[in-house]
Structures are given as C-alpha cells and as structure tokens.
Amino acid sequence: MRKTCLEMVYELAKTDERIFFIGSDLGFGTLNHFKEEMPDRFFMEGVGEANLVGMAAGLAMEGKILYVNTIATFLTRRCFEQIVLDLCLHNVKVRLIGNGGGLVYAPLGPTHLAIEDIAILRAVPNMTVVAPADADEMRRLMPQTVDYPGPIYIRLGKGYDPIVTNDDTPFQIGKAILSKAGDEVLIVTTGICLERALEGAAQLKEKGIEAAVLHVHTIKPLDTASILEHASPASVVVSVEEHTVIGGLGSAVAETLAESSFQSVKRFRRIGIPDEFPSEYGSQDSLMERSQITSDGIVSVVEGLLKESTAVA
Amino acid sequence: MKTNSTVLDRRSMELRKTIVRTVEGSRRGHIGSAFSLVEILRVLYDDVLRYDPRNPDWAERDRCILSKGHGCLALYSILSDKGFFPVAELPKFCLSDGILGGHPEHSKVPGVEASTGSLGHGLSIGIGFALNGRYEKADYKTFVIVGDGESNEGSVWEAALCAGKHRLDKLTVIVDYNKHQSCGSTFEIQDMEPFGDKWTSFGFGVREVDGHDVGELRSAFSELPFAPNKPSAIVAHTVKGKGVDFVENNLEWHHKSKITDDEIQALFSTLEAV
Numbered sequence: 001m002r003k004t005c006l007e008m009v010y011e012l013a014k015t016d017e018r019i020f021f022i023g024s025d026l027g028f029g030t031l032n033h034f035k036e037e038m039p040d041r042f043f044m045e046g047v048g049e050a051n052l053v054g055m056a057a058g059l060a061m062e063g064k065i066l067y068v069n070t071i072a073t074f075l076t077r078r079c080f081e082q083i084v085l086d087l088c089l090h091n092v093k094v095r096l097i098g099n100g101g102g103l104v105y106a107p108l109g110p111t112h113l114a115i116e117d118i119a120i121l122r123a124v125p126n127m128t129v130v131a132p133a134d135a136d137e138m139r140r141l142m143p144q145t146v147d148y149p150g151p152i153y154i155r156l157g158k159g160y161d162p163i164v165t166n167d168d169t170p171f172q173i174g175k176a177i178l179s180k181a182g183d184e185v186l187i188v189t190t191g192i193c194l195e196r197a198l199e200g201a202a203q204l205k206e207k208g209i210e211a212a213v214l215h216v217h218t219i220k221p222l223d224t225a226s227i228l229e230h231a232s233p234a235s236v237v238v239s240v241e242e243h244t245v246i247g248g249l250g251s252a253v254a255e256t257l258a259e260s261s262f263q264s265v266k267r268f269r270r271i272g273i274p275d276e277f278p279s280e281y282g283s284q285d286s287l288m289e290r291s292q293i294t295s296d297g298i299v300s301v302v303e304g305l306l307k308e309s310t311a312v313a
Numbered sequence: 314m315k316t317n318s319t320v321l322d323r324r325s326m327e328l329r330k331t332i333v334r335t336v337e338g339s340r341r342g343h344i345g346s347a348f349s350l351v352e353i354l355r356v357l358y359d360d361v362l363r364y365d366p367r368n369p370d371w372a373e374r375d376r377c378i379l380s381k382g383h384g385c386l387a388l389y390s391i392l393s394d395k396g397f398f399p400v401a402e403l404p405k406f407c408l409s410d411g412i413l414g415g416h417p418e419h420s421k422v423p424g425v426e427a428s429t430g431s432l433g434h435g436l437s438i439g440i441g442f443a444l445n446g447r448y449e450k451a452d453y454k455t456f457v458i459v460g461d462g463e464s465n466e467g468s469v470w471e472a473a474l475c476a477g478k479h480r481l482d483k484l485t486v487i488v489d490y491n492k493h494q495s496c497g498s499t500f501e502i503q504d505m506e507p508f509g510d511k512w513t514s515f516g517f518g519v520r521e522v523d524g525h526d527v528g529e530l531r532s533a534f535s536e537l538p539f540a541p542n543k544p545s546a547i548v549a550h551t552v553k554g555k556g557v558d559f560v561e562n563n564l565e566w567h568h569k570s571k572i573t574d575d576e577i578q579a580l581f582s583t584l585e586a587v
Contacts, residue, residue: 040448046478048471051437055475058441061419061427062449081431082468086438089428090419 002159004135005097008142009067010034013041016146020059024052024070026099049074053082053094060092065146071105072098072114072155076121087151088126094151101131101155101191102242103278103287110277114155118190119247121153122220129220130173131155131191134163137217140171148173157192158284164195165215176223177215183233185211185302189240190219190249193293197240200298211302219249224256231257236267236305240298242288245272267305271297319525321556325351326584329556331390331403333580336572339407342415344580345554345566346460347386349491349524353458353549354379354391356530363453366396369423375453376442378427380435381460381489382416383568388425389413397424433466435459436486440476443484443544454483454537462494465503470515477516482538485545486517489524491553495567512546524549557583 010031013019020041021034035042045052049070056066068075075098076083087094098117105112121129128150132138134157145152152173169177179194180201189197194215201211212230216223231237237257239250250270257268273291280287288294292301321329328351336342358364362375379388386406393400398412405411412421416430427438439457446453459469476484494502505511512519518539522529530549539545553567554560557580569576 043444045475046471048468048474050433050468051440051471051475054434054437054468054472055441055444058427058438058443059445060441061438062442062445064445082434082437085428085431086434 001132001135001138001157001161002099004138005142005154005156006031006069008139012142012146013038016065017041018063018065019146020064020066022052022056022066022068024049024068024074026070030069047074049079050082053079054086056094057082057086057090057092060094061090066094067097068094069097070099071112072101072117073112076114076117076153080120083121083127083151084124088124091126091150093149095145096151096153098153098155101157103273103284104158106278106284106287107281109281113278115244115273116247117153117155118219118241118243118249119251122252123247126150127220128152128173128218129155130218132217133165133192133194133215134161136163137165137171140167141173141217144171144173155191161192162195164198171217174218174221174223176226177217178212178226178230179215180211180213182210182212184209185236185238185306186214186231186234187211187238187240187298187302188214188216188227188249188253190216191242193240193242196293196295197298199295200302203295203299204302209302209306216249219252222252222256227253227256228260231260231266232262234266235264235309236302238269238271238298238301238305240271240293242293243272244275245270246275248272265309267309269301269305271301319523321525322527325355325527326556328355328387328390328394330581330584331393332386333577333584335386335389335403335406335413337577338404340572341407341568341570342386343383343568344386345493345560345563346381346384348555348557348560349551349553350384350458350489351387351390351555352525352527352530353487353489354387356527356534357456358391358395360531361534362456364424366424369397373451373453375456376426376439377456377458378429378435378439379417379458380429381432381458381463382429384458384460384489385413385415385417388417389422392422392424395424398422432460432463433468436469436472436476439484440472440479440481443476443481444479446483447481454485456485456487458487458489461488461490461492461499461505461508462502464488464505473512473515473517476544480542481544482542485537485547486512487547487549489551490548491551493553493562493564493567495564497564509548512548516543517546518543519546519548521548521550524551525555559583
C-alpha cells in the first residue's frame with residue numbers, strides 16, 4: 001500500500017506539474033526516480049515537521065498540490081497546530097501520507113504508534129481522512145486526491161497487506177462501500193481491518209448469522225447515509241478499527257446511531273484499542289490480537305451482542 | 314541604536330491615530346505590539362512592496378506575511394490606507410459584523426497573505442511562497458515579519474534552517490525587536506541574544522537597523538539581499554508602544570482590553586501633539 005501510494009504520486013506528478021513531493025528524512029532512496037526526473041518538485045527536508053507542513057501550505061496557497069510523506073505519528077501529533085491552521089484554516093491541497101497508521105510500528109514502541117490519528121484529525125474542519133484497505137484500493141484512491149478540495153490525510157497500512165477489495169463498486173472519496181451484504185448484523189470498518197471484518201463475517205455466516213460489512217474508507221466526511229441505511233435492518237452493529245476506541249471510526253458510528261431516529265433497539269460495540277498505551281512490543285498482529293481486532297474477536301463480540309439482543313426481545 | 318528618541322513624522326502619527334480609531338469600537342487590542350511595527354510596515358507598503366490593492370491576488374505581487382499576527386492593528390492601518398478595504402471596516406474591529414479580527418485572516422481581509430496569530434507559522438509559509446517563486450521563475454519577493462517573543466518558538470528556527478538550506482535570496486525576515494514580550498522584557502523571559510548572530514549562523518545575510526527610522530529602513534530594504542544566494546534578516550530595533558509615552562515599554566498595553574474613554578482621549582491627544 002505504501003509503495004503503491006508513493007508510486008502513484010510519481011505517476012500523477014509526471015502528467016501534472018502542480019504536484020510536488022516533500023519527504024521528511026524518511027525512506028532512504030524513496031522516490032529516487034521522482035527526484036531524478038522532476039528535481040524541482042521533489043524536496044527531502046529535515047525532521048522538522050512543523051516547518052514542513054507550513055512550507056507545504058505556502059506552496060499550496062500558490063496553487064500547487066503537495067504530497068507530504070513521513071511517519072504517521074510525527075505527521076499528525078508533532079505538527080498538529082500547523083495542520084489545523086496552515087492546512088485546514090487555509091483549506092489548501094496538501095495530502096499527508098501517514099506511514100504506519102495504527103499498530104504497524106509495534107516493535108518500535110508507543111512513540112511510533114499512530115493510534116489516535118483519526119480522532120484528532122477528524123475533529124478539524126475542512127480535513128478529509130481516508131484509510132484504504134489495500135494497495136488496489138490505494139490505486140483507485142490516489143487519482144481522486146489530486147483535485148479533491150482541501151487537505152487530506154491518507155493513512156497507510158504496513159505494506160503488502162492482503163488484497164481484499166475489488167472494483168465492483170466504484171471508489172469515491174466520502175462514499176462507503178458495502179463489501180458484503182447481510183441484514184442481521186452490521187460490521188463497520190476502515191483501513192486494513194476490512195480483511196478481518198470480512199473473515200469475521202464469513203465465520204458468522206457459517207454459524208447462520210448474516211452480517212453485512214461496510215467499508216468506510218473515508219472516515220471524514222462520513223457517509224452517514226450509508227451507515228444508517230445498512231444499520232437499519234440490523235439488531236447488532238459493531239465497529240472495527242486499528243485505533244483507540246476514543247474518537248475514531250467507532251465514535252463516529254456511535255454518534256451517527258445515537259442521533260438517528262431508529263425505533264428499534266440496537267446493540268452496539270466498538271472494537272479497537274483500549275484507552276491505554278500498549279504495554280508490549282511484538283508485532284502489529286500480536287497487538288491487534290490483544291485488543292480483539294481479529295476475526296475471532298469480531299465473532300465473539302457479535303455473538304455476545306446477539307445474545308443480549310435476544311434476551312431483551 | 315537610539316530607538317527611544319527617534320522622532321516620528323506626521324505620517325507615522327496618522328497611521329497610529331488610525332490604530333486608535335480602530336479600537337474605539339471594541340476597546341481592545343494589541344496596541345503596544347502594533348505601534349512598534351508601524352514604520353516597518355509603512356516603509357514596506359510605501360516604498361518597497363509591489364502590489365495592486367484592487368487585485369490583491371495578483372500573481373506578480375510581492376508577498377508580505379505578518380507572522381506576529383497580534384500586531385495586526387498596524388497592518389489594518391496601512392492596508393486600509395492603501396485601499397485594500399474600505400476604512401469603514403476599521404471601527405468594526407473584533408466585532409461580529411466586521412472582517413477585521415484580533416488576528417488577521419487570509420480568507421476575510423484583502424491583502425492579508427496568511428492567517429496568523431498563533432506564533433511561529435509565518436516563516437514556513439513564506440518559504441513555501443519563495444520556493445514557488447523560484448519554481449515559477451517569478452521575480453516577486455517574500456517578506457515575513459516576526460516578533461522577538463515569537464522567536465521563542467522552535468518552529469521559527471526550523472524554518473530558518475530550511476530557508477538557509479534553500480538559499481532563498483528573495484526571502485526576507487524582519488524581526489520587530491521591541492525587547493518586550495507579554496510578561497516582561499525579552500532579556501528576562503527568554504533572551505534571544507545574540508539575536509543577529511543567530512540569523513547569521515542559520516545562513517542569513519543580516520542587517521540591524523533602527524526600526525523607527527524610516528530612512529534607515531528604506532536604505533536596508535534597497536540593499537536586499539544582504540548576501541548573495543542567502544535569505545536576508547533585518548533585525549529592527551524598536552520600542553514597544555512607540556509614539557505614546559504612557560504606552561511605551563508598558564506591558565499593560567501589550568494587550569489591553571476595556572480601554573476607557575479617557576485612555577482613548579489621551580492616546581489621541583499624545584498623537585495629535587506632534
């Protein structure tokens with residue numbers, strides 16, 4: 001996904017002179033061909049993210065389209081005020097490419113875990129937040145980022161994530177994709193968790209439970225219409241994300257459901273990272289397992305909620 | 314550097330009177346911070362910058378960012394004087410039906426190049442403007458006015474490193490060095506000395522001037538860039554509150570609210586006396 005994203009920046013830049021790339025001392029040799037072929041539009045700057053984002057804003061205010069690449073934590077937390085004021089207040093076309101969204105850098109510890117990036121960025125006016133599920137979807141997303149208005153945060157997975165999307169449904173920023181139909185349960189997910197959600201839904205189907213999977217690749221602007229449409233027939237709704245349960249996709253879905261006019265009671269649960277700094281290293285998978293961000297975890301939560309739902313009925 | 318005794322002429326006093334008229338409605342504002350940079354802005358807009366008030370987005374204009382956004386009263390004074398927006402906007406400063414906020418906004422005020430107010434943002438944005446100019450082979454210049462207190466922010470120095478690295482010789486930083494920040498003198502709160510040497514060591518050509526001496530300012534601007542293939546820094550020695558004795562170096566006037574009728578009258582009287 002990461003490689004595809006950067007390669008797409010190169011491909012898009014070849015035919016659009018408005019496109020510039022700025023890196024922050026990340027990835028030795030990254031986009032060398034971009035640098036060689038379009039040196040005037042390639043900047044590899046030092047590790048000063050505040051300046052990097054402000055500089056990108058200045059170029060974007062002059063009509064350029066900026067792709068800024070570095071590790072997700074540093075690109076969101078370190079320069080948050082520059083994102084809010086320089087990018088969002090000026091509403092400029094800067095695309096932040098956040099490497100290692102979620103638990104990707106598990107072996108490197110809490111300093112490198114971007115587990116609140118969605119929460120902080122979706123709170124800022126004018127910001128768009130996208131988390132594609134795989135490289136194929138990234139390929140569909142990137143051309144749309146060129147002329148899309150305002151700043152965009154693109155959350156990257158680890159790389160070589162399994163391909164779980166297809167182009168049956170046209171990709172459109174801001175429009176959720178129903179990856180699997182089902183009317184008893186709705187699983188709402190984003191990013192690479194789509195794979196786990198689909199696996200969980202398949203396991204539920206084997207148990208005779210029909211679960212829909214709604215892939216919300218764009219967390220902001222949120223496709224509330226689609227969430228409500230697919231939540232309507234379901235008695236159980238769960239959200240699945242590689243992110244703290246506070247403020248991310250799960251919170252956005254909860255807000256949407258709470259403000260809806262559903263007459264029927266729905267059981268709802270957020271599956272995500274609990275409100276604590278992970279205490280272990282290990283791998284992305286091992287930390288996700290700890291937080292039940294797995295197909296088995298989804299099945300277990302859904303079955304528990306269905307029991308509660310039945311008990312009430 | 315005899316900044317305390319520099320005598321201000323009628324134009325400088327008129328621009329300050331406009332500032333007082335601007336705060337008459339809301340009775341608040343960073344008056345001391347604005348009075349220290351009136352001559353810097355006056356010389357820029359009278360003698361240095363290329364612009365068209367009827368076409369504030371003109372691609373070939375010089376760009377001037379007030380990074381110390383809290384000094385915006387001085388910017389509003391000169392922009393209205395030049396016709397970027399009607400003077401009728403001035404009394405609506407900070408009011409709900411006006412376009413002029415306590416910090417300047419790009420989307421609301423013609424001539425304001427970037428929204429500022431939180432400190433340490435303007436120089437990086439100016440670097441983006443200057444890099445764009447280089448890419449487009451345009452000959453416009455970019456000016457960024459920063460405060461001395463503002464220069465406590467690390468992002469100012471991230472930007473300074475970057476400007477030096479890119480050898481942005483069409484970028485000029487002007488430091489409004491009034492020696493005071495919100496809670497005390499800069500020497501007490503956060504000493505920036507040796508200030509000029511810092512800019513030199515970050516790759517700038519540097520000139521120190523009396524920031525209230527119009528002639529000295531004109532002369533400095535006419536000699537840009539100060540060193541070939543380097544960005545320039547003008548360290549302008551100024552006086553916070555310059556022009557009104559009871560405001561000068563008086564921290565109560567860094568940001569003043571609930572300004573009384575008597576104080577408004579006293580401000581006008583002092584400025585009229587020249």
